[in-house]
Amino acid sequence: MTRVVSLYFPAWPTDRLRRAMGKSAPSVETPIVMLGRQGNRRLVLAADAAARAAGMRVGMPASKAQVLVPGLLSFDLDPAGDAAALERMALWSLRYAPIVAADRPxxxxxxxxxxxxxxxxxxxxxxxxxxxxxxxxIAAHAAVADSWGAAHAFARFLARPTFIAPARQDAAIMCDLPIGALRLPSEIVEGLHTLGFERVGEVEAAPRASLTLRFGPELGRRLDQAMGRRAEPFEPARSPEVIEVRRAFGEPISAAETIARYTGKLVTALCEALEAGGLGARRLDLLLHRVDNRIEAIRVGTAVPVRDIKRLTRLLTDRIETVDPGFGIEVMTLTATLAEPFASRQIISSLVDEPEPDITDLIDTLANRIGEQRLYRFSPVESDVPERSVRRVAATAPDDGTSWPGEWPRPPRLLPHPEPIETMALLPDHPPVWFSWRGIRRRVARADGPERVFGEWWQRDAELIAVRDYFQVEDESGDRFWIYRAGDGEDPGTGSHKWFLHGVFA
Structure with missing residues (x-):
């Protein structure tokens, strides 16, 4: 099932202007409009949120706008600069998917x-x-749907600021939108309004032949694209500096084995180009152009720069089962959309030291299956508060030398949030005699503590005198837990004196 994201920038010219002006840019409360000529008239062609709130609208004469809003800042519209910046934005967005294009303007x-x-x-x-x-x-709205036309419409008419259309529901949602959502020229929209059409559903229900005779084929084409009945291919954005190899076929191919074989040949050619530049691939995009003008894509990433042919080929061919070749693939393109300098490792023979194991291949396999963000490791943070003493880092992030304190052991399983428990204990320094957690009452057989943890006053004022007293306790069945009392057991200002369970020992 194809899924397409449309990203809409409602104030793109003015937002880009503010970014270009940097620190000298006016505040967001200052209204800004962009002016341009249409024939002999000088009109407002773009307005930021402050200008729209003040009553400015696109198409308003410039002289009228300057009279209505005192202090209005106006600049000349730069369509070429806006288009070039949009292309650069498309290249930046390649980190999200291999197929990205500018949707002008x-x-x-x-x-x-x-x-x-x-x-x-x-x-x-x-x-x-x-x-x-x-x-x-940059203000943005985003929507995802099954087709470009539907996503384009949802981003502009439904996203607040995001909208997700359920699969195969584009047509039903489109019918309730105004006909301006069909990406039609203004003269066709005005003509439809003259005939009494207001919603897309009304146009969809009308006889197609009479509408085509009056407005031409553009109306039917846009309607079919929005409803998902007609494919709408687009050319992916590509930087001229990226390393890319391409293979065209005299006869379309569709068998998985054939696709895998030519994938290996493309990887070989790409690795030769990477080696010539002293680079290694961090992200590869394999685009398969079908005969019906649709593009199937496979994206894989690596934890470190790689140009190992077998490794990269395996990562790509593992995803071939996700490709729908349709009636055949006529062109295959392999691009290293992210490449970094490749550092060769010198292998030193030693009879004493064991070579350091390389698990990046395993990391790459897992990350491409479940997602890079779901693969991580924990790293220590210099904090005495347990929930602040750990953070997630990339699986291959270098060790910064920080370690957890070794005076008191920490549980291997720390709960996301401390959970309240019912207890009976002698204050101020004794552990509980029993505690009840998640509906189960446990009698404490052994305990060690307390370990006092002080609040971090520099984080917030409430922690200035706050303390926790932690205990390691073992119940009669041998299960061990990490519990604490909020407060020192005497002064109410140090905590609520309630008990919590924060971790479980193996």
Whole structure:
């Protein structure tokens, strides 16, 4: 099932202007409009959120806009600069999927088929896209659907700021949208309004022949694309600096074995080009162009720069089962969309020291199956508060030398959040006689503690005098737990004096 993301920038020209101005840019409360000529008239062609809130609209005469809003800042629209910046944005977005293109004049289109799991699912992927854009000063709406036309419409009319269309539901959702969602020229939209059409569903129900006779084939084509009845291929954005190899076939191929064989040949050619440049691949995109103008894509990544032919071929061919060749594939393209300097490792023979094991191959296999974000390891953080003393890092992140304190052992399983328990204990320094956790009452047979942990006053004022007293306890069945009392057992200002279970020992 094809899934396509449309990323819409409602104030792209003004947002790009603010980014280009840097520190000298006016505040977001200052209204900005972009002006340009249409014939002999000078009109507002773009407006930021502040200008729209003040009553500005696209198509308004520039003289009227400057009279209505005192202090309005106006600049000349730069369509060429906006288009070039949009192309650069498309190249940046290649980190999300191998097929990305500019959707001029104010958006991007991303084919995320089979790639959303690498970013935590469609919901997390869209939220990540929008938040990254917002952090860069660019307002964005994002929607995902089964086709480019539907995603384009949902991003502009339904996303607040994101929208996920259920699979195979594009047509039903499109019918309720205004006809402006069909990406039609303004004269066709005005003509449909003159005839009384307001919604896409009304156009869909009307006789196709009479509409085609009046408005031409464009209306039917856009309608079919939005409803998912007609494919709409687009050319992926590619940087001229990337290393790419290509293979065209006189006769289309479709067998998995044939695709795998030519994948190996492309990897061999790509590795030769990488070696010539002293580079190793960190991310590979295999694009398979079908005879029906659709593109199937396979993306794999590596933890370290690699140009091992067998390793890269295996990573790619493991994903061939996800490819739908349709009526055949006529072109295959393999691109190293991310390449880094390749550092050769010198092998030193030693009779004493064992060679350091290399598990990056295993990491690559797992990361490409379940997603890079789901594969991680824990690293120590210099903090006495247990839940702050650990963080997730990449599986191959270098060791920074930080270690956990060794005076008191820590449980291998730390709960995401401390869970309240019922206890009976003698204050202030005695462990509980028994405790009840998750409906099970346990009698304490042995205990060790307390270990006092102080709050971090520099984090927040409430931790200035806060303390916890931790105990390691073992119940009568031999299970061991890590529990604590919030407070010192005497002063109410140090904590609530309630008990919590924070970890379980093996």
């Amino acid at each position: 104010d958006g991007l289109i991303i084919d995320t088929t089979g790639a959303d799991h690498l970013h935590g699912g469609e919901d997390a992927m869209l939220e990540g896209l929008v938040s990254r854009m917002a952090a860069s000063g």
